[in-house]
Amino acid sequence: MADSPRVLVLNGPNLNMLGKREPEVYGHTTLADVDARCASVGESLGLAVTCRQSNHEGELVGWIQEAREQQDGLVINAGAYTHTSLALHDALRASDLPVVEVHLSNIHRREDFRRHSYVALAAVGMICGLGPLGYELALQALAERFRSAAAGTP
Ligand code: CA2
Secondary structure, eight states: OTTOOEEEEEEOTTGGGTTTSOHHHHOSOOHHHHHHHHHHHHHHTTOEEEEEEOSOHHHHHHHHHHHHHHOSEEEEEOGGGGGTOHHHHHHHHHHTSOEEEEESSOGGGSOGGGSOOTTGGGOSEEEESSTTHHHHHHHHHHHHHHHHHHHTOO
16 A cells, blocks of 8 residues: 555564474464564555564664664564664664564563563563564554554544
């Protein structure tokens, strides 16, 4: 649709391994399955969704910088960069976009070092522990945010 709000779904390092390793932690769904589901759920919510994955911090920063001009919202699972990357934090803050952070696993039930997120400081909200459903819920949250902004309601 021409005027659909645009949302970039970004996945960080190692998420290309989804469904191929550690199914006991991350499940059997592949990243291609997640991307396909985001596209179809996005369409049903009236969103134009683009999905990208990178194992490289600088590439993710570049895509976030581009998103400032080209997108209306961002869903991000930054993988391990969540817990380390001030560069992603700064890029997300500078994007001025509504950001929803997603994690497949419940980062609060795992090692202590996963409890801190540099992404969360730049996000409107975070969904974790619900597996791939988290991406759909994040898209739903953004769609609702765009709808209420367009209607002028809080
Ligand atoms: O739970 C999440 O979504 C995480 O962002 C996943 C990251 C982890 O570092 C975060 O603390 C939480 C790891 C992504 C690695 O994904 C793999 C998937 C399958 C096999 C191996 C790695």
